[in-house]
Amino acid sequence: MQAYKILRTDGIYPFHVVDQDGLPHLELTLYACIAPKYHSSRTARAYVKEVVAFASWTASHPVVIRQNWQLLGAPEQVRALLAFFFTSEMKCVVALGKDRLGFETRRIEPTWETGRRLERLLAALRSFYGALRLCGRYHYENPMDADGARQRIEEERRRLVTAHIQTHGRGPMPPESGVDLVREVRFSAAYFRLRGDKWLPEVLDDPSLMNAVVTAGDQWGWSMREMGLVRVLFDTGCRLHEACHLTMADWFHSRFMKELVSINKGSHGRRTKRLFITDRTVKVLQRYVDEQRVLFDPYQRNLAAFAKLPTELLRDIPLFLTKRGTPLDPDHFRRDYWTPALSSSGLQLRCHQVRHWFVTMALNDVHKRSRSEEELQNSRGAIRELMAWKTDMLPTYDQAIRRHNLPELAHHIHVRMEQEHSTALARKKRQSARKGNALKTVSQQMLEEMLGL
Known part of the structure; x- marks a missing residue:
């Protein structure tokens, strides 16, 4: 039985996320109500279901309770919680990784025992913590982003723009213009990176x-x-x-x-x-x-x-x-x-x-x-x-x-x-037959002809 469930209500808050005693969870309820402001209605519903299901697992798993990992804890706690979820529940391999800009990441490799795709869960949790930070309900950096990733990405982008200006004497044109035939470099600040999926x-x-x-x-x-x-x-x-x-x-x-x-x-x-x-x-x-x-x-x-x-x-x-x-x-x-x-x-x-x-x-x-x-x-x-x-x-x-x-x-x-x-077998047999015939004596050949062999 899930620890939390979603209820549709009337009023300012159209959704309530309540526990088994019927008491609302403030942050989950807030996210369920504001998610449609940031995503389409279908995406918002899917993200809310993912976050509530993950929160229910967090609230009921004995190892999580014993380790005192909190859904709204510090980034280190949330990452440890997710790493345990991926390894124990999703049967994934979680390995150390490093982005090309130098910051540390975690590489997630699904196995044949992984029961479902994980992109939606990662995107939902990123949206969840980002929305709570904007509302002042989560007072840390987004745990789905690697430490210092945003700063390094911005520094790298500034470096690329500066190099372009020094080479061409002007800033880069938008990719849609087709003027600068340079492949747009994509950066990711994600701490968890899916591989092989x-x-x-x-x-x-x-x-x-x-x-x-x-x-x-x-x-x-x-x-x-x-x-x-x-x-x-x-x-x-x-x-x-x-x-x-x-x-x-x-x-x-x-x-x-x-x-x-x-x-x-x-x-x-x-x-x-x-x-x-x-x-x-x-x-x-x-x-x-x-x-x-x-x-x-x-x-x-x-x-x-x-x-x-x-x-x-x-x-x-x-x-x-x-x-x-x-x-x-x-x-x-x-x-x-x-x-x-x-x-x-x-x-x-x-x-x-x-x-x-x-x-x-x-x-x-x-x-x-x-x-x-x-x-x-x-x-x-x-x-x-x-x-x-x-x-x-x-x-x-x-x-x-x-x-x-x-x-x-x-x-x-x-x-x-x-x-x-x-x-090849038929060719070999024919060659062997011809070779055998060549080795027979004249008397043997005459005898075979007389006997009709």
Whole structure:
């Protein structure tokens, strides 16, 4: 049982983090309430959950209690607490490290026993201590930063700027300008550094996956709403929360046809991504709006009624509704529709894996259709634009696909080796036979011919 839990309340403080006696933890409650000021709502919720879970572990672990390590203690205490957590709970290897600027760090190397990724926890704790310092509730330096790291980074940056001025007679231009063709040097003040935990997408290249999921949903009892939402995921490769946040204005962009606009990761509500769906998905969505959604709409509006409304009003009308007339929540869909439907058919698939499936299928398609290197690069660029990535993720997918194809590559190598081995044995036998025939006497050869050997 967790030592702390999060409660949603009304008033100035929308969240309370309370212990098992129902008493609030001041610093955790404060962070839960102010985190949305520094991060998006989804990121804030994820960070708060990470920090509260870590605080619960800290408050209940016997070794932590015996050592008197405090969540809000001095940086040395917090770092010792985290190092113990990584080694004992996460089964990681924690080793001494040194940054290129000279300050001391700790290198964290996950092992095969590490049950989950650690980037979010480290980012959440950095945000937690940084927010408390701004509010005056933590009176030390941020323990997630190495001692003296910020000062050394600033000194190094000043040194680089001074060297540039001495060489060119002016300060450096922004990297976006393209004037100074110098790679931007990235510095990190982090005390804990993850190693050997590079993220790779999951490769799913089964063309029948969409049909399997839709069949599982149909057998379980999905309505047109779930069918439409799932088809949007498979047609576009968008994230689940992006699909759930679609509004009627996003679809009216194409007059309720084959194109939608949506939010993107980090777009803060701005519609920066274009989604393209198939004719069949269009028909499913149109039927959903006219036959099912209309029953839960506050004004019983269908597509014809929405087409007459101004775009400003359509921006506040969600495409996917619950029976209460509220927007469909991603967690609600995942928990109450996606997981039970797929589990009943024996499918183990997360919603986000559909995105990896879409990119893998798109890459396979462009590599098959492209007739030249130029056409291939243009098609890959189109995929980047279609996915609206802020950074180029295609090299990461290429690496994942190569790893995924290693068993097939090994199989072809083994087949080739077996063929070469068989050919070599046959050649050796023929050579031995010819050599044996050459050593036979004339009388032996005549005798074999007479006996038909």
